[in-house]
Amino acid sequence: MISITRRYPFSASHRLHIPALSEEQNMELFGKCANPYGHGHNFAVEVTVRGELNPRTGRVIDLTAMDHLVDASLIQPMNRRDLNRDIPEFSGELVPTTENLISVMLARLQSVWPENFPQLQRVRIYETRKNTFEISNL
Amino acid sequence: MLITRRAEFSASHICAIPGLSPEENYAIYGDESSPNGHGHNYVLEVVLEGTPDPKTGMIIDLKDVKEILEKEVVQPFDHRHLNHEVSAFKETVPTPENIAIYIWNRLVPYFENSQARLALVRLRETDDLYVEYDGSVT
Numbered sequence: 226m227i228s229i230t231r232r233y234p235f236s237a238s239h240r241l242h243i244p245a246l247s248e249e250q251n252m253e254l255f256g257k258c259a260n261p262y263g264h265g266h267n268f269a270v271e272v273t274v275r276g277e278l279n280p281r282t283g284r285v286i287d288l289t290a291m292d293h294l295v296d297a298s299l300i301q302p303m304n305r306r307d308l309n310r311d312i313p314e315f316s317g318e319l320v321p322t323t324e325n326l327i328s329v330m331l332a333r334l335q336s337v338w339p340e341n342f343p344q345l346q347r348v349r350i351y352e353t354r355k356n357t358f359e360i361s362n363l
Numbered sequence: 364m365l366i367t368r369r370a371e372f373s374a375s376h377i378c379a380i381p382g383l384s385p386e387e388n389y390a391i392y393g394d395e396s397s398p399n400g401h402g403h404n405y406v407l408e409v410v411l412e413g414t415p416d417p418k419t420g421m422i423i424d425l426k427d428v429k430e431i432l433e434k435e436v437v438q439p440f441d442h443r444h445l446n447h448e449v450s451a452f453k454e455t456v457p458t459p460e461n462i463a464i465y466i467w468n469r470l471v472p473y474f475e476n477s478q479a480r481l482a483l484v485r486l487r488e489t490d491d492l493y494v495e496y497d498g499s500v501t
Contacts, residue, residue, distance in 0.1 A: 226499045227460055232491040277500075281380065282391055283458035285494070289393045 228275035228346055229285045233295055235304040238265035239321040242309075263307065268323075269351045270299060270330060273361075276343025286343050298333045323352045331360055365482060366422050367410045370432040372441035375402035376457040395458075400444065406487040407436060407466060413479035423479040435469045459488045463496040471498065 240263035241255035251259040258264070272295060276285045303312060308321040314329045315321045327350050338345060349359035378395040379388040388396040395401075409432065413422040439449060445457040455461050463486040474481040487493040 226495075226497050227464070228495045229460065230493050230495070234491075278460055278464070283378075283456040283461040284391070285460055287391070289390075 226275055227278055227285055228273050229288075230271055230273040230347075231288065231291065231295070232269050232271045233300050234267065234269045235300050236265060236267050237303050237306050237308050238263045239308040239315075239326075240264070241320055241322055243318075243320060263309065266352050270295075271347075271349040271351070272334070272345070273347040273349075274343045275346045290339075291342070294337060294339075295334070298337050299330055323350055323356065323358045326350060327358045327360055331363075364414065364422060365410055365412050366425075366479070367408050368425060368428045368432065370407045370409070370429075370437055371404060372407070372437050373402060373404050374440050374443050374445050375400045376445040376452070377401075378456050378458055380456060392458075400446070403488050405440070405462075407432070408485040408487070409470065409481070410483040410485065411474065411479035412482040416478065423477065431470065431473050435473075436466055459486050459492065459494045460496075462486055463494045467496050467498055 239258075240260070241258040242251050243254070246254070248259075272291070274286050274291070278285060306312065308326065309315050312321070312329070315325075319325055319329075327348060330350070331348050334345060334348065345363050347359060347361035347363065349357060349361075351357050376395075377397065377400040378392040379385075379398075380391070383391075385396070385398060409428065411423060411428070415422050443449065445452045445462070447453075449457075451465050452461070455465075463484050466486065467481070467484050470484070471481050481498070483495055483497045485493055485495045
């Protein structure tokens with residue numbers, strides 16, 4: 226099996242906060258992530274695909290096409306944005322934790338993933354140097 | 364148990380299919396097809412699988428692994444132009460996928476009658492791109 230993993234950095238802000246709860250309850254649940262004006266991270270999302278090598282090109286995937294797809298569906302909409310205010314999936318009750326963000330990103334990718342692309346194997350988000358989130362074995 | 368040994372080499376390459384026009388190669392490889400070539404600081408991670416010897420506490424003597432990587436990868440590749448100086452890439456396009464497969468094929472005989480099995484090679488071309496190969500077809 227050959228796989229290729231591409232990393233795409235993006236910077237965004239978010240606030241972890243459930244409106245129905247009191248400020249104290251939010252602080253208890255989310256700690257400093259609930260601070261009232263939000264905060265930001267230099268995130269990076271890693272996309273891994275696996276498939277067969279095209280013997281002519283020596284490539285698993287058309288990387289330029291994958292870059293365009295990821296850029297259009299994830300990076301352009303989210304880079305230098307506020308996840309709570311700018312991303313429709315987080316306009317309701319869904320809290321923009323990075324667990325929820327990775328599910329949103331995966332759903333966006335799957336909805337535009339072309340049939341002729343090799344299989345999406347894993348999505349991973351680096352939130353900080355300390356926190357990484359991933360969904361694998363797709 | 365898995366153990367990973369890292370090796371580094373700096374090399375130049377061009378990703379282009381002979382006979383195609385620069386525009387056609389750009390459509391496939393993007394900037395990687397830049398006609399006069401360019402270079403990367405490649406990072407190779409070789410993952411070995413085995414059981415620690417009860418007497419030595421080691422899966423394999425890492426000095427031996429280091430020497431194998433030095434002989435099979437670093438010496439032939441480091442500060443070389445892959446297309447011009449590594450005979451395998453005179454015909455085969457030196458994409459990271461093909462480089463990883465080539466390295467796997469060079470390394471695998473050393474671990475066929477060894478305490479450790481070659482489990483995976485991971486080749487990092489830049490901080491934003493790596494490929495993984497485990498020798499299997501799909």
